Amino acid sequence: MFSLKNKVALITGASRGIGEEIAKLYAKAGAHVIVSSRRQEGVDAVADKIKARGGNATGIACHIGDQGAIEGLIETIKKDFGQLDILVNNAAANPYFGHILDTPVSAMKKTIEVNIEGYFLMSQLAGQMMRDNGGGCIINTASINGVTPGPMQGIYSITKAAIISMTKAFAKECAPQNIRVNAVLPGLTDTKFASALTSNEFMLKQIMPLIPMNRVADPSETAGAFLFLASDAASYITGINIPVDGGLLI
Numbered sequence: 001m002f003s004l005k006n007k008v009a010l011i012t013g014a015s016r017g018i019g020e021e022i023a024k025l026y027a028k029a030g031a032h033v034i035v036s037s038r039r040q041e042g043v044d045a046v047a048d049k050i051k052a053r054g055g056n057a058t059g060i061a062c063h064i065g066d067q068g069a070i071e072g073l074i075e076t077i078k079k080d081f082g083q084l085d086i087l088v089n090n091a092a093a094n095p096y097f098g099h100i101l102d103t104p105v106s107a108m109k110k111t112i113e114v115n116i117e118g119y120f121l122m123s124q125l126a127g128q129m130m131r132d133n134g135g136g137c138i139i140n141t142a143s144i145n146g147v148t149p150g151p152m153q154g155i156y157s158i159t160k161a162a163i164i165s166m167t168k169a170f171a172k173e174c175a176p177q178n179i180r181v182n183a184v185l186p187g188l189t190d191t192k193f194a195s196a197l198t199s200n201e202f203m204l205k206q207i208m209p210l211i212p213m214n215r216v217a218d219p220s221e222t223a224g225a226f227l228f229l230a231s232d233a234a235s236y237i238t239g240i241n242i243p244v245d246g247g248l249l250i
Contacts, residue, residue, distance in 0.1 A: 002231045005030035008081050009230065010073075012064055012122065013091030015042030017191035018141065021223040022088055027055030029227060034077065035059045037091065064091045064118035065110065074125045083133050086230045087126040089119045089163075090141040097196045100154030108155050115159035116166070123170055127179055135178025139229050140167050142183040144245045150197075151206070164241055171239030180238040184225045187245025189217040212247030 130136030146160030
C-alpha cells in the first residue's frame, strides 16, 4: 500500500533537511528519486547516499526562483524519464527574520518568487506532464506558519498561507485529470533552514510551551506524511493539509 515502485518522484529543496529525508524514504519505497536543489554538488551528495543504500536517484540542480531553470528541469525529466508521477514542492526561501514593518522589499520579493511563483510554475508544468501521462500527485511543503503566523516571520508566513490556498485550488481543478494535490505543514523542525529559531534560546523558550509534545521534530519524522500522501493509501485524498507539528495547532 505504501509502495512507490516504478514511480518517478521529483523533490525540490532535497539537498538537506526535510527534503533529503523525503528523498531517502521515497527511494526506500521503490521510487526513482530526482533530487533537486540549487547546487549540483548538494544534490549529487544526496543521490550518492541513496544509491549507496541500493536505491535509485538522480541529482539535477534547479533554482525554483528561476522560471527558465524550472522549464529546463521539466524538459530534462521528459527526455530522460518520460514520466513524472510525484512532485514534492519543498524548496523554500526565508531570507528575513525580523519585524514585519521592517521587511526589506528585496526579501519580500525573493520570498514570493520562490515560495509562491516557484511552487505555482513547478506545479503547473509538472501537472501538465502528469495530465498527459494519466495522472499523478503533487505535495506541497507549507507550514504551520501558514495557519498561525510565526513571530518575526511575516512575509514567510504569508507565502505559506498562500501555498495552503494554492494546494486547494490545484486539487479542485486537477482532480478530473487524476492528479491529487495535498500539503504537509511541518512545525518546528531541527534543520539548518529553521536554525534562526532552533538556535535561539529566547525564541525556544517562547515556542516550546506551545508544543504539547514539548520538543523539536527531527526531519525524518516529517517524511512519513509525504510517503502516505504519495502512496495508494491516500488514493482518495486530495486538497488536505496535514500538520506535523507535535500538536501545536491543537
